[in-house]
Structure formats: structure tokens, C-alpha cells
Amino acid sequence: MIARRCALAMVGIALGSAAAVADENNDLHLIPQGINEPQAPAPAATEANQRIYLEDAAVVSSLRSGLLVPFPPPAPPDWQERLFLDARKQWRLGDRLNFTISDRFNLRAESDLPIPNHENVINEFREGYLSWQPLDRTYLDLGRINLKSGVALGFNPTDFFKTRAVVEPLSVDPTVLREDRLGTLMVEGQHIWEGGAITIAFAPKLYDPTAIYNNTNLLSVDPSLDRTNANDRFLIKGNVAVSDDFAPEFLLYRQGNQTSLGTNVTESLGQSVVVYGEWAGGDRSSLIDQALRYGRLSGSLPASAPSALPEDPHRHFQNQLSVGASYTTQSRITFNLEYHFDQAAFSRRDWNNWFRIGSANAGSPGIPGELWYIRSYALDQQEPISEHSLFLRADWVDSFVPKLELIGFIDTDLYDGSSLAQVEADYYLSNSWTVGGLVVADIGRKHSDFGSLPQAASVLLKLVRYF
Amino acid sequence: MRITRIAALLALVFVATSAEAQTAQEIIAASDQVRNPSQPFRSTDTLTEYIGGKPRDQDVLAVYSKIDPATQQYRNLIRYVAPPRDQGKMVLLDGKSLWFYDPNSKASVRISPQQRLIGQASIADVLTVNFAIDYTGKLLGDETIQDPQHQNRQCWHLDMKAANEQTSYNRVEYWVEHGTNYPIKAKFYSDSGRLLKILYYDGFEQRLGRVRPSKAIIVDAVDTSLATIVTFGDVTPQEIPEAWFQRDYLPRLQAQ
Numbered sequence: 001m002i003a004r005r006c007a008l009a010m011v012g013i014a015l016g017s018a019a020a021v022a023d024e025n026n027d028l029h030l031i032p033q034g035i036n037e038p039q040a041p042a043p044a045a046t047e048a049n050q051r052i053y054l055e056d057a058a059v060v061s062s063l064r065s066g067l068l069v070p071f072p073p074p075a076p077p078d079w080q081e082r083l084f085l086d087a088r089k090q091w092r093l094g095d096r097l098n099f100t101i102s103d104r105f106n107l108r109a110e111s112d113l114p115i116p117n118h119e120n121v122i123n124e125f126r127e128g129y130l131s132w133q134p135l136d137r138t139y140l141d142l143g144r145i146n147l148k149s150g151v152a153l154g155f156n157p158t159d160f161f162k163t164r165a166v167v168e169p170l171s172v173d174p175t176v177l178r179e180d181r182l183g184t185l186m187v188e189g190q191h192i193w194e195g196g197a198i199t200i201a202f203a204p205k206l207y208d209p210t211a212i213y214n215n216t217n218l219l220s221v222d223p224s225l226d227r228t229n230a231n232d233r234f235l236i237k238g239n240v241a242v243s244d245d246f247a248p249e250f251l252l253y254r255q256g257n258q259t260s261l262g263t264n265v266t267e268s269l270g271q272s273v274v275v276y277g278e279w280a281g282g283d284r285s286s287l288i289d290q291a292l293r294y295g296r297l298s299g300s301l302p303a304s305a306p307s308a309l310p311e312d313p314h315r316h317f318q319n320q321l322s323v324g325a326s327y328t329t330q331s332r333i334t335f336n337l338e339y340h341f342d343q344a345a346f347s348r349r350d351w352n353n354w355f356r357i358g359s360a361n362a363g364s365p366g367i368p369g370e371l372w373y374i375r376s377y378a379l380d381q382q383e384p385i386s387e388h389s390l391f392l393r394a395d396w397v398d399s400f401v402p403k404l405e406l407i408g409f410i411d412t413d414l415y416d417g418s419s420l421a422q423v424e425a426d427y428y429l430s431n432s433w434t435v436g437g438l439v440v441a442d443i444g445r446k447h448s449d450f451g452s453l454p455q456a457a458s459v460l461l462k463l464v465r466y467f
Numbered sequence: 468m469r470i471t472r473i474a475a476l477l478a479l480v481f482v483a484t485s486a487e488a489q490t491a492q493e494i495i496a497a498s499d500q501v502r503n504p505s506q507p508f509r510s511t512d513t514l515t516e517y518i519g520g521k522p523r524d525q526d527v528l529a530v531y532s533k534i535d536p537a538t539q540q541y542r543n544l545i546r547y548v549a550p551p552r553d554q555g556k557m558v559l560l561d562g563k564s565l566w567f568y569d570p571n572s573k574a575s576v577r578i579s580p581q582q583r584l585i586g587q588a589s590i591a592d593v594l595t596v597n598f599a600i601d602y603t604g605k606l607l608g609d610e611t612i613q614d615p616q617h618q619n620r621q622c623w624h625l626d627m628k629a630a631n632e633q634t635s636y637n638r639v640e641y642w643v644e645h646g647t648n649y650p651i652k653a654k655f656y657s658d659s660g661r662l663l664k665i666l667y668y669d670g671f672e673q674r675l676g677r678v679r680p681s682k683a684i685i686v687d688a689v690d691t692s693l694a695t696i697v698t699f700g701d702v703t704p705q706e707i708p709e710a711w712f713q714r715d716y717l718p719r720l721q722a723q
Contacts, residue, residue, distance in 0.1 A: 024612045024642075024652070027665050030686040031615055032517040032694050035669070042513050042527045042700060048548045048555045049721075051571065088555070088571060092721065137710050139719065148573040178572035190715070197715035239715070245563035247714075266577040268563045270632050274577045328581035330657060402518055402693065431524055431550035466551035 050089040052467040057082045061458035068446050069358030071454040072369040077110040102127035123221045124167050127183040137192045146183035150278050151264045154391030155340040157280035157320035158262035160253045162382040164227040184228040198238035205232045211300045212380045231256050277323040283315040287344045291377035308370045309353050318343040338391040342384045348415050388414040403428040418444025418451045434464040491604035494623050497648035499597045504675040507533035509705040517694040532595035533707045541595040542712045561712045568717035575714050580635050601634045602627035615669045621645045662688040674702050
């Protein structure tokens with residue numbers, strides 16, 4: 001009897017094991033057919049040194065009427081059509097010498113531009129520089145360079161070379177704005193060693209400050225060095241590995257007679273979370289004072305014009321901060337949540353003054369223009385307009401169907417709850433073709449940051465061919 | 468007949484003895500040596516995505532790998548060669564530190580291993596990793612399973628649990644062939660125990676001093692219509708200075 005039970009047990013184990021193995025072998029059915037067929041040869045690794053694409057984008061916008069503070073002419077266009085060739089390429093001139101160029105050539109038409117017009121052709125010469133490695137991992141770069149700093153997504157206080165560098169963007173996603181901005185003519189030295197890196201850069205002043213451009217007076221094929229080289233600028237930054245996974249970066253920046261300090265820190269928490277913080281501080285005047293001073297200096301505002309808003313010409317130590325975290329879900333959606341603080345930007349009192357004075361003087365030709373100039377200055381400088389804001393971004397690769405990437409963000413002014421929101425969808429038709437679209441909206445009451453803007457919403461459709 | 472019985476008994480004893488002689492961790496380590504060359508090397512990995520059994524897109528990555536003497540784990544540097552929209556992007560993995568660099572924005576962003584950067588495959592799938600460092604194994608038994616070419620392979624069946632926070636998966640089932648220590652199959656599970664991926668190793672051939680797999684077949688177990696074939700091509704020894712694993716080096720890495 002015992003022997004029979006043992007035999008049954010053995011048979012049971014054998015059958016169980018066989019069943020498990022059969023289950024394992026069932027997985028083979030999930031393997032696609034044709035895996036043994038020869039594959040197309042991989043492209044040469046040197047192709048990684050370039051990205052070239054042609055994009056056509058059409059934008060339709062809806063404008064608000066009845067603004068509390070009238071927007072000075074020209075009004076934003078209600079449609080745009082843009083065709084551009086975008087190229088980034090690096091050539092190896094020798095063992096230790098490279099040349100890099102990055103450029104975007106635009107053909108554009110807009111509701112507020114006559115055709116033909118020199119404004120129909122805009123070339124953005126982003127970068128062009130030589131890079132020499134005189135010693136191992138010691139580099140000397142000379143030319144127009146896009147020097148980027150910062151670890152946050154929505155606002156980078158330590159990205160000191162961002163000012164005035166963005167030209168007519170198609171998307172307001174901060175991560176996209178960085179892709180299409182002008183570099184600064186500079187000399188840069190860098191040394192990288194096992195435990196860290198140090199970078200020193202100097203950008204000379206070549207031009208006096210020029211007026212802020214709008215979409216109807218952009219320079220056509222001019223390199224626009226006046227945007228990037230209107231001050232002597234000096235940056236030294238370095239990072240040192242304190243531990244295996246913690247290497248804070250410290251920055252010292254001087255522009256004209258103003259000095260700023262900054263730092264970037266990041267830390268990884270497990271498989272899904274990264275926390276980060278970025279701070280910069282220095283003696284600065286308020287955004288209002290900076291804007292009005294710049295307007296008078298560049299001739300955009302009359303030199304003797306009285307200020308519409310209370311000015312404080314004194315400089316104080318002002319802080320800028322961006323702290324946040326990213327979290328990636330099991331379904332591969334990555335969320336970034338950030339808090340942004342800019343001490344020099346509009347406080348609640350500044351906003352109240354802006355609306356009160358602007359609406360009380362809506363019929364006056366000068367005051368609304370001056371008030372809007374302050375806001376366009378903040379945009380041109382890539383600085384927040386409001387002291388406190390919250391930024392949430394989500395990126396979902398292969399969202400509802402494979403090859404569909406959804407990206408959305410919302411930037412909320414914490415004073416009034418108004419928001420800038422954008423949702424973008426890109427579908428990768430193939431390795432060479434992408435079709436996509438985005439919707440952007442300024443949401444809020446009339447008496448709010450984003451609700452007071454002349455543009456209510458816009459829709460963009462695009463087709464991209466990569467080479 | 469008696470001789471046959473003795474031979475069978477001896478064979479059983481031999482198998483039992485070798486199982487005792489090789490612990491689970493030793494089997495995993497031996498299998499790591501099959502998968503990964505011990506010297507610094509560069510490879511060109513081609514990832515072909517299949518949707519519903521049909522090839523769709525192809526991503527090509529240049530991967531630089533080197534063992535960190537302090538941890539015995541690999542450091543990896545990845546450069547996107549294709550598709551054209553991603554050309555020049557880079558990823559650095561150094562211990563817990565994972566950075567993504569985009570030459571278009573010139574921005575370095577710290578990312579988590581969970582982030583999917585290459586089609587259906589997560590970045591963890593293309594990294595060179597020593598399982599014996601990241602996982603603690605237990606021998607479940609002995610199984611004969613078929614490889615992707617439908618050849619029977621007599622394998623150790625191992626159950627591996629994450630030994631630190633740096634692992635991409637909480638649990639892995641792993642099949643390693645007796646005698647050769649060839650990795651044959653792996654199943655990757657989430658923290659909740661959900662089967663996420665099934666991976667087969669294939670295309671064993673001589674490279675950098677011994678026979679190693681030249682292909683990995685990754686099936687998405689959540690959506691089984693999705694699969695990725697990773698081909699490890701042009702595996703070449705390469706001197707890789709330690710400074711390459713600094714995030715500031717990413718913009719400086721030259722295509723070879």
C-alpha cells in the first residue's frame with residue numbers, strides 16, 4: 001500500500017514537473033516568427049553625431065476680448081504656418097578637435113505678416129563652436145555655445161545663460177524651449193576627472209542692450225548676438241562626488257556688476273523616484289525695476305517716463321528656487337512635480353497694483369503698454385512672472401497604443417490659481433516620420449495671471465521627417 | 468543490465484554532487500561570466516521591436532561597460548545611434564546614479580531606472596548587469612526546458628530575490644544550463660508579484676574569449692503582442708577611463 005502511495009506520489013511529482021516545463025515551453029509561442037532572419041545592418045555609430053529634421057507646423061489661436069488691461073498692438077497672430085529645417089551636426093577635425101554647428105532655418109507665414117516679407121525667413125544660428133582637447137579630458141571650447149545648467153524641468157534658476165535666448169517657440173513646454181534657444185558667444189574651459197568636473201566660461205559684451213523683439217520684428221538671418229552678448233558674463237561651476245550617488249554642483253556667476261551663487265542637488269530614491277533641488281541667489285532688484293530699467297535703457301520706454309508701478313531701485317539678496325521630484329509608475333508614466341519660487345517676481349501686492357492701475361488707465365496709451373512690457377520682459381528673460389508657482393508634468397511613452405507619446409504639463413500661479421496648460425501627442429509613424437499635435441490654454445479668471453493674457457488657447461498640428 | 472543500473476546510479480550521484488558543489492549564487496555568478504566579458508568593452512546593441520509578431524521599429528545603441536572595482540557591478544554609458552529622432556542622446560548608469568543627456572537641449576536630467584527610454588524595453592534591459600551582485604538566488608530544482616531554437620536544455624531553475632534597491636525587478640526566475648552555465652531564460656516580476664517580462668537568451672557564439680549569447684528576446688508579459696529582440700553586436704574590448712562615468716562627460720563622448 002505504502003509502495004503504491006509512493007509510486008502515485010512519484011507519478012504526481014513527475015506529472016507536475018512535466019506540466020511546469022510544458023508551461024515554460026508555452027512561452028516560446030510568444031516569440032515573434034522570423035527572429036532568425038538576418039537583420040538590416042545597424043547604422044554607423046558616427047551617425048549619433050547629428051540630428052537633422054524637416055518639420056511643418058500649423059497653429060490656430062483664439063484670442064480673448066475684453067481684457068482688463070488692454071494688450072498693446074500688435075496683437076498675437078490668430079494663425080501661423082511654419083516650415084523649418086533643423087540641423088545639429090558635429091565634425092571630427094582631428095583626434096582632439098571637433099566642430100559643432102546647430103541651426104534652424106524657418107519659412108513662416110502669419111496672420112499679421114504680409115507676404116513676401118523678410119520676416120518670412122528667419123534663421124536661428126544656435127551654436128557654432130570649435131572644441132579642442134589639449135590634455136586628456138581637459139577641453140577648450142570657442143564660439144557660440146549653448147551652456148545649460150540646472151536639474152529641474154519647469155524653471156532653472158541656475159541656467160544663467162537662458163536669458164533672451166528663446167526665439168518664437170512653437171511649444172511652451174519648458175523642456176522644448178531649451179531645445180530651440182540661441183547659444184552665447186564665449187570661451188569655455190572644462191576639466192573632468194574621476195570624482196567631478198569644473199567648468200569656466202567667459203562671454204564678452206559685444207552689443208548694447210536692444211529692444212525686446214516681437215513676432216513681427218525678428219531679425220531675419222542675423223545671428224542675433226545682441227540677445228546673448230549684451231553683457232560681460234562669467235561663470236564657474238563644478239561638482240564633486242561626496243558619495244557614490246550624491247554629487248552636488250556649485251555655481252558662481254557674474255554679469256556686469258551682479259554676482260549670483262547657485263547649487264544643484266539630486267538624489268535617487270529606489271527604482272521610481274528622483275528628488276532634486278536647484279537654488280540661485282544674489283543681489284538683484286525687483287522684476288519691476290529690472291524691466292523698467294531695461295525698457296528705458298533699450299529705448300522701448302521713454303527715459304523720463306514715470307513708473308506705472310511702485311519701483312524699488314535698491315538691490316537686495318533675492319532667492320530663486322526650484323524643488324521637485326519625478327516618479328515613474330509601473331505603466332511607465334513619468335510625473336514631475338515642482339515648486340518654483342522667485343523672490344524678485346510679482347508678489348500678491350504687485351499683481352493687485354498691476355490690475356488696479358492697468359484697468360483704471362485702460363484708455364491711456366502709455367500705462368497699459370508699460371505694464372505689459374514688464375510681463376514681456378519676464379518672458380524674454382525666461383523668468384517666472386509670479387513669486388510662487390507649481391509645475392506638474394507627465395510624460396507617457398506608448399500611452400494608449402504603442403508609439404503614441406503623450407506629454408502634458410500645467411503651470412499654476414499659486415496666488416490666483418490660474419494656469420498655463422498644454423497637452424501634446426506625438427505618434428511615431430516610423431523611425432523617420434512623426435505626426436503630432438498639441439493644445440495649449442491659458443486658464444483663469446480675467447483678474448488672474450494667465451486669465452489676463454490675450455491668447456486664450458491654440459492648437460498646433462505638425463508633421464516631422466527625420467533624416 | 469547491472470552495469471547500466473550502476474552507470475545510471477553514478478550519473479544521478481554526479482548530478483546530485485554537482486548541485487551540492489555549486490550553490491545557487493555560484494551558478495548565477497558563473498552565468499554572469501558567460502553573459503558579460505570581465506574586461507571593459509563596447510558593443511553596438513540593436514533593438515528590434517515587434518508588435519503583433521511583426522517587426523516595427525529599430526533602435527541602435529552604442530554601449531560602453533566597465534566593472535566598478537568597488538562594487539563589482541558594471542557601470543554603463545549608452546549612446547543612441549538610431550532612430551534619427553533620438554540620435555546623440557545618452558544615458559549614464561553609475562551605481563544608483565542614472566543620468567539622461569539630450570544634446571538638443573544640452574540638458575542632463577537625473578532619471579530613475581523605471582523610466583522607459585527605448586521603446587518597449589526599459590533602460591535596465593540593455594544595461595550590462597551582474598545578477599550575482601544584485602540578487603540572492605535559491606535553487607528550485609532541475610528542469611529541461613526548450614530554448615528559442617526549440618532545443619532541449621537541462622537547466623538549474625533558480626529563484627532570485629532583489630538584494631538591494633538598485634535592482635530593476637523585485638524577483639527573477641532564472642534558468643541556467645548545467646555544465647555550460649549558459650543563461651537560457653529569465654522571468655522578471657514586479658513588487659506585487661506580477662509577471663512583467665520573459666527573456667530568452669539566444670545566438671550563443673564565440674566572443675571576447677568564450678561562448679556568449681549574442682541575442683536577447685524580451686516578451687512583454689503584460690501585453691504579449693509586444694516583443695523586443697536585442698542583438699549584441701560588435702563586442703570589442705575598449706579602454707574606458709573612469710572619468711567617462713561623470714555626468715559632465717556625457718556631452719564629450721565621441722561616436723567611435
